[in-house]
Amino acid sequence: MHRDKQGIIEELLDLAMKTGKIKDREAVLKSIMDREQLMSTGLEKGIAIPHAKTMAADGMVMALGISKEGLDFQSADSQPSHLFFLLVAPSTAAGPNVQVLAQIARLTMNTAFRDSLKDAASPKAAFDIISKAEK
Numbered sequence: 001m002h003r004d005k006q007g008i009i010e011e012l013l014d015l016a017m018k019t020g021k022i023k024d025r026e027a028v029l030k031s032i033m034d035r036e037q038l039m040s041t042g043l044e045k046g047i048a049i050p051h052a053k054t055m056a057a058d059g060m061v062m063a064l065g066i067s068k069e070g071l072d073f074q075s076a077d078s079q080p081s082h083l084f085f086l087l088v089a090p091s092t093a094a095g096p097n098v099q100v101l102a103q104i105a106r107l108t109m110n111t112a113f114r115d116s117l118k119d120a121a122s123p124k125a126a127f128d129i130i131s132k133a134e135k
Contacts, residue, residue, distance in 0.1 A: 010029065021060075028052065028088055032051070053097060057089060117130070
């Protein structure tokens with residue numbers, strides 16, 4: 001994983017591009033970085049949720065990045081971020097976008113969930129941890 005905010009976002013965006021739902025990578029990147037200029041999406045407790053709504057997306061797309069050592073994402077508590085949830089949604093997806101952000105916030109309030117996800121050994125393990133927590 002990259003070591004700076006834009007590099008992290010670009011790496012996650014490259015993962016999201018594989019879904020085929022993003023029509024214009026540069027437009028999405030600009031939307032996300034414009035959002036970051038307004039206020040960092042680095043939250044507390046090692047969580048960052050870079051996100052944007054844009055017409056360059058055909059559907060909601062999410063990518064997860066994990067850094068065991070933590071990276072500076074200009075978080076609200078000035079602590080390193082470990083879990084990066086990139087969310088890209090169409091401009092028209094106000095309701096679903098808010099629901100996904102709320103679900104991420106709910107799940108990441110749990111210390112055991114955050115620790116388990118941070119220590120996930122593979123993408124499948126991370127997916128399984130999230131799936132189990134959503135039940």
